Amino acid sequence: MTQSMKEFDDFNFSVDKYTKELTRECVGGSDLQQRKKEIEAYSEQTSATLKQTCKRNYMKFIETAKEITHLESEMYQLSHILIEQRNILASLTDGKTSSNLKAESVEADNATTEDLENSHATRAVKEMVQGFNGNLEGKTFLNEGALIELDPNDYRPIQRVFFFLFNDVLIVCKVKHDKRLEFLSEYDPKKIAVINIRDLDGVKNAISIITTDGSKMYQSITAAGKSEWIEKLNEAFRFDQLKKTKKGPAPQPPTRVKQQPKSETPPPSHSPAEPKSLEDETPEWVSTASEEIQTLIAQRHFEDAQALIKRTQDYLRLNNKLPSATIIERKVKEQELKLTNVLLKELSNSHNRNLQIALRAVKRPLKILVEMGRFRQASATLLKVCTVSLRVAQREARRNNAEISELFFCDLTQVACDFLNAFEEQPACVSALVVWCNAELQYFASQLIKHYLTKGTALEAVAKCVERVRKPSTKLTEIGLDISYHLEGLLRTTLESLIEESKQRLLDTVGRTEESWQPHNLHTKSNLKRMLLELDSLGIDVRAQTTGDTWINLTQSTVVFIRHFLQLTEHCACLAKCETLLQSLELLLRDLFVAQHALKPPSDMAVDPNFVMKNKIFLVDNLLPIAIEKFRHISGRQCDSLRELQTKLARQQGAPLPKQRSVYTTDVF
């Protein structure tokens, strides 16, 4: 197999050639089929490998990206350390030389690094920013970086922006799609107010900047980036004051060092920034947990995020004496809420027209949500998803004239099974499932009534339809869900009106046909035979009534009625499996029978009264018991009104006409 498959990898692979060779090699169709299977298997295998490779590469990509950000921050720190070191070295060497030279040299050294940074930033602004013509000579560069501008009303991102902060100007640029920067505006840092947004509906790392032309909201990618910006904007705001103090022996780096611990210890919302005394007691991973969780959520490692949340909470429970415990706990709680929301969103997005696919897609978020104890929300969302799938599938099936009842109950069972698997321990959720089932059932019944049980539907079709609904609905009791009763209740009024309507229609047709009150001539032997067989299959034998080769010794309408009545009994018995409809069905059969039985030849027609009587007697003595038995057999219920009718009619005809019966038995035609 592998050998033949290798050909696919060949650079000069030609489909025609390969097919031709294949057909030449193979003997017979089965061999070809075999080859086809092999090729298909190979193709499946290939696509699976491809998927795996893709995934592996993607994971590698993410890993690498993480690594790069780590390295970047390390580089940043390194460069700071280097500058410090150089300053220390410089001051040391200066210490050796005369003291009055020292200050100058530090100034000079400091100036060179500053100049370097300044000229670099100035060049960057000039090269990268389109539409900015301001003069940057002599300004001190403080910070630069990308931020996201948010809509202050709904916190949605509007655009990506890039800030350049100098001692007396803040330049705001827009990041265009081709990564180029477009100048938007510039502000005086002394005239802008910065607000640190600590708590705003889950919006993270946001600051608000009030400028002369209104207030704008910006979001930093990391918490550290945000606090740096606040720090730097503050530095720019107080630049002149700082400059004055800086005139003394302290150069710039030391001021930075002085400011760093400050920025690291704002009160609650900043996680890696525990006050110094706590750092020894709180393990590193606990204090950074909330940030780590956030990253995991963003990378969609939901399981890991959940595990970390749990681990942190367990740890905090055991070590609740830690002063920072409440702060971390709150943040972890926030993250937990976020994870829940993300998962719920995931869950509600997984609806699909195919229920199986939808159920498979919800498995992962569902599992985590259950582990997190979010039963109620998870179950409610799951059921919503299922509702969509179920209804779409039903609509589609209806359009394709497929069997919707079976589909509906299969789907319902599937949902119920999956649901119970996931939430078995939760009685509240199980009752939610029951409520949901009832709601779906209601929808299903309304669809059924609207599309399959419309006015004027023949009783036969009604019986079939109802039968198809009932059978699978009883099967649901196997998983402990009894919905039959509810379903019957939903369909009852419709079915009753349909039965009533059918009754009227059937009664109207009785006696409509022209009746000659003569024995029924079927004209050919085969017709007779077919008729007899048909009646046989309905459970009545009329062979005793045949005379000659083609005659039945009953009127045509009687024969037709026998056939029709027995069919109708079957359908009615089917419907009568449910007790609620029994009465109206019995009524239908009885009234119809009575109507047929009461048929009389017109008074002006010359007919043999004995023959008329014979037909009636046949109906009562032969047809009726068979119909009663048939009804009982199918529905499992007694048809009392037909039995009453039988005894009543038998008594009527039994008393006055005893002789006639004997006449007919000897009658010869």
Add this chain to the structure above:
Amino acid sequence: MSKKPTAGPALHKVIMVGSGGVGKSALTLQFMYDEFVEDYEPTKADSYRKKVVLDGEEVQIDILDTAGQEDYAAIRDNYFRSGEGFLCVFSITDDESFQATQEFREQILRVKNDESIPFLLVGNKCDLNDKRKVPLNECQLRAQQWSVPYVETSAKTRENVDKVFFDLMREIRSRKTEDSKATSGRAKDRCKKRRLKCTLL
């Protein structure tokens, strides 16, 4: 998540003002998260938002916790402009902070140009009654002069913390309903106000 706050509950914007170290942030954090933060870290400007139920109606409160330090006085105007109500906080153990409230009151009135802006005078740290430096009757007298309510709170024991925020929100709310019901006279009045502001600028 996708819900627009504009279509959501009403938003009341509260601003905390007062000298440095009187406990503006402590009050805010106690109200927001039910916790008392011991260590002192000067605030620059922090904003918080929270959903609360105010007399059976769900509303959002937006708290802007400002810097008490003098060096920020220059840009305070920028913050004050967005406020709908003010909690002017001082510490009952620090007379200087009490004297400073006068200055804050004047600045607010100047920026908002409105004598009846929702405003509460709040004496914080009432758990430290033994170290009291500002006599109670003096506080009440000042509140009377300004015709604003005076409440003593403790961010540490949570005494009256909810009260001051909710009382202020009620004032803001009644103020807003008044404004929306504005008769033509009032509208004119406001026009005048705005014009006045323009000339000032």
